[in-house]
Amino acid sequence: MVNLSELENDALVEIFNIGVGHAAAAMSEIVNEEVTMSVPSITFLNRADAAALLGSKKDGERICGVSQHYDGAFATEAILMFPEDKSLEIVRLMVGDAMPLQELTEMEQEAMSEIGNIILNSCVGTLANLFDSELHGSLPLYHVGTSAEILSSFGGHDDDAVVLMLHIDFVLSKHQIHGYVAFVLDLSALHDLKQQVSRYLAKVLGQA
Amino acid sequence: MPDALHRLALLESILGAVNLGAIVLDEQHRIVLWNHWMARHSARQADAVLGQDFFAVYPELRHKRIDSAITQALRDNFQSLLSQTLHKAPFALYTHGAAAGGNDGEERMQQAIAVTPINLPGSPRHCLIQINDVTIAVGREKLLREQTMVLRSQTFSDGLTGIANRRHFDVAIEKETRRAMRTSSPLSLLMIDIDHFKDYNDHYGHQQGDGCLIRVAAELAAMLQRPTDLLARYGGEEFAAILPDTDAAQALRMAEAIREHVAGLRIAHAKTGNEVKHITISIGIATQHPQQQPTISALIGAADRALYLAKGAGRNRVMVQSL
Numbered sequence: 257m258v259n260l261s262e263l264e265n266d267a268l269v270e271i272f273n274i275g276v277g278h279a280a281a282a283m284s285e286i287v288n289e290e291v292t293m294s295v296p297s298i299t300f301l302n303r304a305d306a307a308a309l310l311g312s313k314k315d316g317e318r319i320c321g322v323s324q325h326y327d328g329a330f331a332t333e334a335i336l337m338f339p340e341d342k343s344l345e346i347v348r349l350m351v352g353d354a355m356p357l358q359e360l361t362e363m364e365q366e367a368m369s370e371i372g373n374i375i376l377n378s379c380v381g382t383l384a385n386l387f388d389s390e391l392h393g394s395l396p397l398y399h400v401g402t403s404a405e406i407l408s409s410f411g412g413h414d415d416d417a418v419v420l421m422l423h424i425d426f427v428l429s430k431h432q433i434h435g436y437v438a439f440v441l442d443l444s445a446l447h448d449l450k451q452q453v454s455r456y457l458a459k460v461l462g463q464a
Numbered sequence: 465m466p467d468a469l470h471r472l473a474l475l476e477s478i479l480g481a482v483n484l485g486a487i488v489l490d491e492q493h494r495i496v497l498w499n500h501w502m503a504r505h506s507a508r509q510a511d512a513v514l515g516q517d518f519f520a521v522y523p524e525l526r527h528k529r530i531d532s533a534i535t536q537a538l539r540d541n542f543q544s545l546l547s548q549t550l551h552k553a554p555f556a557l558y559t560h561g562a563a564a565g566g567n568d569g570e571e572r573m574q575q576a577i578a579v580t581p582i583n584l585p586g587s588p589r590h591c592l593i594q595i596n597d598v599t600i601a602v603g604r605e606k607l608l609r610e611q612t613m614v615l616r617s618q619t620f621s622d623g624l625t626g627i628a629n630r631r632h633f634d635v636a637i638e639k640e641t642r643r644a645m646r647t648s649s650p651l652s653l654l655m656i657d658i659d660h661f662k663d664y665n666d667h668y669g670h671q672q673g674d675g676c677l678i679r680v681a682a683e684l685a686a687m688l689q690r691p692t693d694l695l696a697r698y699g700g701e702e703f704a705a706i707l708p709d710t711d712a713a714q715a716l717r718m719a720e721a722i723r724e725h726v727a728g729l730r731i732a733h734a735k736t737g738n739e740v741k742h743i744t745i746s747i748g749i750a751t752q753h754p755q756q757q758p759t760i761s762a763l764i765g766a767a768d769r770a771l772y773l774a775k776g777a778g779r780n781r782v783m784v785q786s787l
Binding site for chain 2: 328369370373
């Protein structure tokens, strides 16, 4: 569906790893404890396959999502997603004060939104810096639902939308938590992104 | 008044009236706007801070999350959210005004903060810091947390006697057998049953029966003073006591003391069918030794057998069974 060369793929993985590295540093500062994050791989999927990947473990499993809209050099909806129990784990590890409830309270949802805000701004910020371009970012929105529900609420009803999926490994207090960041891109945004990647590669490889 | 001036005056009045803190910084981090809300809740009037560097006014916020949020707004055009849960109260602001904070030691207002880039045509980007007072919401969640903790503790206690219930016992016995194995220490279990309780209920009625259970439970609980001991209502008129770090001999002494104490209460019981005309208890003991592979069912089974033997041997006595 999306033809990225191995070099372009590696470049994007590296860029996102720099991004989540910044996010991890920011989160370490907040909790006063080491937080590490990495992006082991990225995949391009259509919306249905992306939803299936997230929901594959249990049918109808609820996912927590934090989304932000970006536009400028390219337009995308970026969504950080964790299974609901994992987002509970992250927030309560970050806060260090367990709420004895099975769902995030309003205040905890806001903390989760901030965690998403930090991770998404860091990823997109690194991308924009390296591409030497500017994007405008919105405030984060919190969502709960199945992966299909969350993913289908973005990018209109454009069936051509492509999802750039980042796998994220998040380690805090010896807990390892897997999550995802999805960038929903329409075809023109995807085209813009690819152009930016090849421009960036040409620049760093001295072929500009 | 010309339209533009009128609009400007209107906007200024609104900014002064809104129930939220607004600070605007220019590209050099200089404060260019400080609304009336900020003046009211901080100790600083607009005149004193306008034109100053934000981090000269709030040096403690340098290198904190708000610092990077401001940078992201001014440099990257990104918005940031600082939640109360992760940051509590970064600014020295007080709900009832700054003077109250100084005088009565009122706690800082709990804050939710948003940092937003402001793009103006023809001038470098500015950023807006919005501060919301979420103290009430924080208080509401604190109450919710406390009530949930109370509810949770209720699900682990027996509604009638107030001591631990069967569910609590099941969790505790699991935990204590594992702990005994790890620390190589003995663990004893007492099964305690009120003698001829059915006859007591039939004769005195259920209300007095309940009163008897409450009284005996309270007396048993008072005898088990160590913080690690756990007394639970196992079922009906049967109680169980988990005694960590207690070997068979110590458990026997303890059980004997408990039996004597309850008999000594002289709670009248006319229908025992024998010459003893007061409430007595029978106790079965089992002890898990450090060298034994722990199985909870074997421990409970042995204590149950011991209790059965005590009943069979005429009640009001203590019996021991090995695992």
